[in-house]
Amino acid sequence: MDGGVPLSEMEVARLIDRARRRGCRNQNWVGGDPIPHIPFWLRVLLHEEENTPVFFNTNGYYSLEASALLKGVVDLYKIDFKYGSDRCAERISGVGNYWKVLTRNLKSSKSGGELLIRILVLPGHLECCLGPMLSFIARELGTDTRVNLMDQYAPHWRAAECPELRRRLSREEWERALKMVSDSGLENVIS
Numbered sequence: 001m002d003g004g005v006p007l008s009e010m011e012v013a014r015l016i017d018r019a020r021r022r023g024c025r026n027q028n029w030v031g032g033d034p035i036p037h038i039p040f041w042l043r044v045l046l047h048e049e050e051n052t053p054v055f056f057n058t059n060g061y062y063s064l065e066a067s068a069l070l071k072g073v074v075d076l077y078k079i080d081f082k083y084g085s086d087r088c089a090e091r092i093s094g095v096g097n098y099w100k101v102l103t104r105n106l107k108s109s110k111s112g113g114e115l116l117i118r119i120l121v122l123p124g125h126l127e128c129c130l131g132p133m134l135s136f137i138a139r140e141l142g143t144d145t146r147v148n149l150m151d152q153y154a155p156h157w158r159a160a161e162c163p164e165l166r167r168r169l170s171r172e173e174w175e176r177a178l179k180m181v182s183d184s185g186l187e188n189v190i191s
Contacts, residue, residue, distance in 0.1 A: 009040065013047035020050035026076070030057035038069050045073065060105050061095060067108045077109035078116045084132030088125060092162055103136060110141050117141075118148045121177045124164030130177055134184040149181060149191040 007015075016027050029041055034056065045054075053075035060079035070077075081102060083089040089098030109115045117137060121130055137145050151174045159165040169177075181189050 009043040010047045012044045013049075016044070016048055016052050017050045020052040024052065026053040026055040028055045028057055029074075034058055035062045035066050038066060042069065042073065060102050060109075061098065062101075062105060064104075067105055071108070071112045074109075074113045076114040076116065077112075078118060079106060079109060080118050080120070081106065081133050081137075082120065082122075082129075083125075084129035084136075088129055092165070099132075103140070106137075106141060110145065114146075115141070116146045116148060118150065120150045120153055121169055121174065122153055122165065123167055123169045123173060126173060126176055126180065130180055134180055134186065138184045138186055143185045143187045145186065145188060147181075147186055147189045149177065149189055151177070151191070 016024075019027075029037070034041070035058065041054075054073060055076045055078065056070060056074040057078045058080070060081065079102075082093070083098055083102075086097065086099050089095050106115070106117065119130065119133060137147060151169050153165075153169050155166050155168065178191065181191070
């Protein structure tokens with residue numbers, strides 16, 4: 001079947017339990033946007049017998065209600081931090097109030113579990129986006145916060161609509177990004 005086979009919460013819980021007994025280290029809640037599936041996953045947890053840590057892989061753009069549901073449930077948050085500017089978030093991704101929502105959820109995640117922030121450096125967005133993101137992380141979350149800085153941006157989907165995103169990151173931009181990380185004082189960055 002191309003679409004897969006629907007499973008109940010109990011069936012998913014049994015699969016997770018079996019995987020844990022075979023050495024699986026965590027359950028990774030991902031798949032586009034895992035937020036709409038939080039109620040399902042919470043019901044799955046009620047049926048699990050093994051203590052399998054929850055790895056929550058998200059774009060970080062979710063409500064206060066979702067944040068409250070996740071508190072005390074998620075062991076490790078992996079959040080994509082894409083923009084340091086509401087103007088860029090609105091223009092590129094069509095989302096409003098990005099900075100407020102993301103910074104709120106990053107703070108909540110840091111206080112509720114382990115946190116890994118993933119930053120895909122965008123061409124032409126070092127000063128407007130990367131700089132404010134690095135400053136926020138160092139100042140508000142701590143210089144020990146884990147950050148994965150990535151240079152793998154490739155122009156796909158609607159990139160042609162944004163002139164600066166029609167190309168890959170240049171070597172000079174990547175070197176500048178690494179310098180910005182060094183200057184930020186962040187101590188736990190992988191690139």
